Amino acid sequence: MRVIVTGGAGFIGSALCRYLVGDCGWQVLNIDKLTYASDQRSLAAIDGAPGYRFMQADIADGDKISHILEDYQPDAILHLAAESHVDRSIDGPGDFIQTNIVGTYCLLDAALKYWRNLPSDRQKIFRFHHVSTDEVYGSLGAEGLFSETTAYQPTSPYSASKASSDHLVRAWHHTYGLPVVVSNCSNNYGPFQFPEKFIPLMILNAMAGRKLPVYGDGQNIRDWLHVTDHVAALRLILQHGTIGETYNVGGRNEARNIDIARQIIAHVRDLSPHRTLPPDDEMIEFVTDRPGHDRRYAIDATKLENRLGWQAQYSLETGLRDTVAWYLNHPGWWQPILDRKYRGQRLGVA
Ligand code: NAD
Ligand code: TDX
Numbered sequence: 001m002r003v004i005v006t007g008g009a010g011f012i013g014s015a016l017c018r019y020l021v022g023d024c025g026w027q028v029l030n031i032d033k034l035t036y037a038s039d040q041r042s043l044a045a046i047d048g049a050p051g052y053r054f055m056q057a058d059i060a061d062g063d064k065i066s067h068i069l070e071d072y073q074p075d076a077i078l079h080l081a082a083e084s085h086v087d088r089s090i091d092g093p094g095d096f097i098q099t100n101i102v103g104t105y106c107l108l109d110a111a112l113k114y115w116r117n118l119p120s121d122r123q124k125i126f127r128f129h130h131v132s133t134d135e136v137y138g139s140l141g142a143e144g145l146f147s148e149t150t151a152y153q154p155t156s157p158y159s160a161s162k163a164s165s166d167h168l169v170r171a172w173h174h175t176y177g178l179p180v181v182v183s184n185c186s187n188n189y190g191p192f193q194f195p196e197k198f199i200p201l202m203i204l205n206a207m208a209g210r211k212l213p214v215y216g217d218g219q220n221i222r223d224w225l226h227v228t229d230h231v232a233a234l235r236l237i238l239q240h241g242t243i244g245e246t247y248n249v250g251g252r253n254e255a256r257n258i259d260i261a262r263q264i265i266a267h268v269r270d271l272s273p274h275r276t277l278p279p280d281d282e283m284i285e286f287v288t289d290r291p292g293h294d295r296r297y298a299i300d301a302t303k304l305e306n307r308l309g310w311q312a313q314y315s316l317e318t319g320l321r322d323t324v325a326w327y328l329n330h331p332g333w334w335q336p337i338l339d340r341k342y343r344g345q346r347l348g349v350a
Contacts, residue, residue, distance in 0.1 A: 001020075001024075001026045001027070001075055001076065001239075002026070002027040002072070002073070002074050002075050003020065003026060003027070003028055003029075003074050003075060003076045003077065003078055003238075004028075004029045004030075004031055004068070004069070004072060004074045004076070004077045004078070005017055005020070005028055005029070005030050005031070005077075005078045005080065006031050006032070006059055006077065006078070006079045006080055006081035006107065007031075007032055007038075007079075007080035007081030007082060008028070008030030008031070008032055008043070008054075008080070009030065009032040009034060009038035009039060009040050009042065009043065009054075010032070010037055010038055010080065010081075010084070010194075011037075011042075011084075011188065011190075011192055011193045011194060011197075011227065012080055012131070012188055012227055012230060012231070013030070013032070013080040013081070014039070014042035014043050014192055015190065015191075015192065015227045015228065015230075015231050016078065016080065016231045016234060017030050017043055017046060017052065018042075018043065018045050018046055019228070019231045019232070019235070020231075020235065021046040021049050021051050021052045022045060022046050022049070024235065025051065026051060027051040027052075028051060028052055028053070029053045029054075029055060029068070029072050029074065030043070030052070030053070030054045030055070031055050031056075031057045031059070031065070031068060031081070032054070032056065032057075032081065033056065033057065033058045033059070033081065033099075034056055035083070037083075037084065037085070037194050039192070039194075039333075039337065040054070041333060042192040042333075055068060058103070059079075059081050059099065059103040059104070059106060059107045060098060060099065060102050060103040060106045061106070062106040062109055062110050065106060065107060065110040066110040066113060066114065069110055069111065069114040070114065074126075075122070075125050075126060075127075076125075076126060076127040076128070076129060076238055077107070077111055077127075077128050077129065078129045078131065078234065078238065079104065079107060079128065079129065079130050079131060079169075080131045081099065081103065081107075082099060082100050082103075082162070082165075083095050083096045083099050083100060083158070083161075084158070085158070085194075085196055085197065086135075086156050086158045086159075086290065087196070087290060088158075088196075089156055089157035089158035089161070090156065090157060090290070090291055090292075093157035093161075096157050096158055096161040097157075097161055100158075100161035100162055100164070100165050101161050101164045101165055101168070104130070104164075104165035104168055104169065105168055108128070108168060108169065108172045108178065111128050111172075111178060112172060112176055112178050115128075115178060115179070123179075126179055127179050127180070127181060127238055127243070128169070128172075128178055128179065128180045128181075129180070129181050129182075129183070129234065129237065129238045129241075130165065130166065130169040130180060130181070130182045130183075131183055131185070131234065132162050132165065132166050132182060132183065132184045132185070133159065133162050133184060133185060134146050134184050134185065134186045134187075134223070134248065134250065134297050134299050135154060135155075135156070135158065135159035135162065135294065135297065136152050136154050136159055136162055136163040136166055136184060137150045137151075137152060137153060137154075137184075137297075138152070138153030138154060138155055138159075138294065139153075139155060139294035139295045139296060139297070140295070140296040140297065140298055141295070141296070142296070144298075145298045145299060145300035146184075146248060146297070146298065146299050146300060147248065147300045147302075147303075148184075148245075148246045148247070148248055148303055152166075152167075155292050155294055156292055156294070159294075166182055166184075169182055170182065170244075173243070173244050174244075179243045179244075180243065180244065181237055181238065181241040181242070181243065181244075181245060181246075181247070182245075182246045182247070183233065183234065183237050183241075183246070183247045183248070183249050184246060184247075184248050184249065184299075185225060185230055185233070185248075185249035185250065185299075186222070186223035186224065186225050186249065186250035186251070186297060186298075186299045187222040187223060187224050187225065187297070188224075188225055188226070188227045188230050189224055189225075189226065189227065189319065189320070189323055190226050190227035190228060190319065190322075190323055190326075191227075191323065191326040191327075191330070192333065193227075194337070195334055195337060195338065198222075198257065198260070199224075199260065199264070199320070199323065200323075200327060200334070201213075202260065202261050202264045203264055203268065203323070203324050203327045204327060204334060204338070206264055206265050206268040206277070206283065207268055207272070207275070207327065207328065209275070209276075209277055209278065209283075211283060211284070211285040212261045212264075212265070212283055212284050212285065213285055213287040214257055214258055214261050214284055214285065214286050214287065215257070215286075215287060215288070215289045215290050215293060216286070216288075216289030216290070216293060217258075217286065217289075218256060218257050218258030218261070218284075218286060219256050219257070219258065219295075220256065220257050220293060220294070220295055220296065221254050221255065221256055221257075221295070221296040221297065221298070222254070222255065222257070222260075222297055223250045223251065223252070223253055223254050223297050223298045223299050224251065224253045224254075224255060224260075224316050224319070224320075225249065225250055225251040225253065225312060225314075226251070226312070226313075226314035226319040226323075228313070228314070229251055229312040229313055229314055230249060232310065232313075233247070233249045233304060233308075233310050234249075236304075236308045236309070236310050237249075237304070237308065240308050241308065247303055247304045247308070248299045248300060248301055248303065248304065249299065249301060249304060249310075250298070250299025250300070250301045250312075251299075251301070251312035251314065251316070252299075252301065252312070253312070253315070253316040253319075254296075254298050255316060258284070260320070261284055262280060262284070263317075263320055264320065264324060265277070265280050265283055265284075267320060267321050267324040267325075268324055268328070271321070271324055271325055271328055272328055
């Protein structure tokens with residue numbers, strides 16, 4: 001397979017490139033704008049591999065994307081490029097509208113022109129795989145799970161922009177016949193995640209003996225999936241998913257934020273016994289809640305499990321422990337990111 005991955009210098013995109021090039025032997029062209037959230041050092045494992053190429057480009061630059069598609073002649077596009085952090089979307093929604101909605105439109109427009117010009121045998125192979133989130137479904141009460149037929153009810157600028165992009169992708173299928181598949185995944189965690197997201201932020205703060213800022217009452221629930229389980233699902237959906245359909249991806253790993261924070265402190269104590277940390281209750285700080293904070297997300301992944309035979313390999317306990325160990329062992333990756341100070345933007349670390 002010869003594919004384009006958008007957003008491949010980000011957290012999930014880099015895991016996907018490492019998996020497709022390193023484990024599956026595919027040819028991958030990674031297209032990324034290289035925003036603050038990107039880090040090409042996450043791709044060091046495949047840098048120089050014969051099947052891997054990188055090109056800096058904005059998905060909203062339609063002409064450039066069209067030229068890239070004509071030159072590279074991919075069998076598929078895996079579209080991950082996005083602004084992805086909910087708190088930033090609250091502070092400044094503009095970039096989210098531009099990349100997630102306008103950028104997805106430009107990419108679809110270029111993909112359609114490219115697909116229409118392919119010979120019919122290659123048209124049949126081509127797929128546009130749109131990678132999305134469970135946040136498009138809104139917030140759950142104590143009961144129930146998100147299925148592929150749950151109505152969209154996004155609540156944050158981020159989730160509304162992702163919902164818009166999902167609708168555009170489906171419209172390009174229904175109206176123009178572009179062969180698309182869509183996947184909506186729960187919260188990811190694992191190595192190389194940018195430290196503004198909850199799990200790496202909590203790990204780095206715990207390691208440094210800083211307080212762990214838990215929003216509101218800490219009772220919000222997320223359904224956690226290790227990123228390697230997600231990228232395995234993406235390959236299966238791309239190769240075996242049915243055109244026009246949606247697949248929910250989730251590991252049946254629901255947890256309250258406060259419990260994740262406590263588990264992280266426990267893992268840091270256990271894996272790094274030389275550190276002297278304050279008692280747990282002094283390490284956790286309940287801080288002002290996120291505006292419009294969704295209470296609970298939980299994915300029903302039955303369709304993916306039954307039709308494509310996917311199964312999450314990581315339990316949350318093992319995955320979290322491995323992730324804590326990875327951050328403990330890789331200060332060379334995260335310290336320069338913390339030192340960059342994020343161009344004065346909000347991060348919440350230190
Ligand atoms: P990330 O923020 O770590 O990475 C996003 C990447 O996209 C970055 O490398 C960035 O430079 C690139 N990018 C941003 N704007 C771009 C543009 N205009 N043109 C080209 N590249 C651009 O995000 P992530 O956590 O890896 O998420 C990847 C995708 O998966 C996103 O579409 C996100 O909505 C979706 N998703 C994420 C999660 C999660 O828990 N992280 C869960 C479900 C779905
Ligand atoms: O400092 C914090 N304290 C805190 O309590 C941060 C950063 C987060 N939280 C809470 C908010 C959420 O309930 O932790 C939970 C997880 O927060 P994030 O890591 O910001 O993730 P979330 O808002 O759930 O969105 C993530 O999952 C779905 C990704 O950022 C999205 O890109 C993805 O689509």
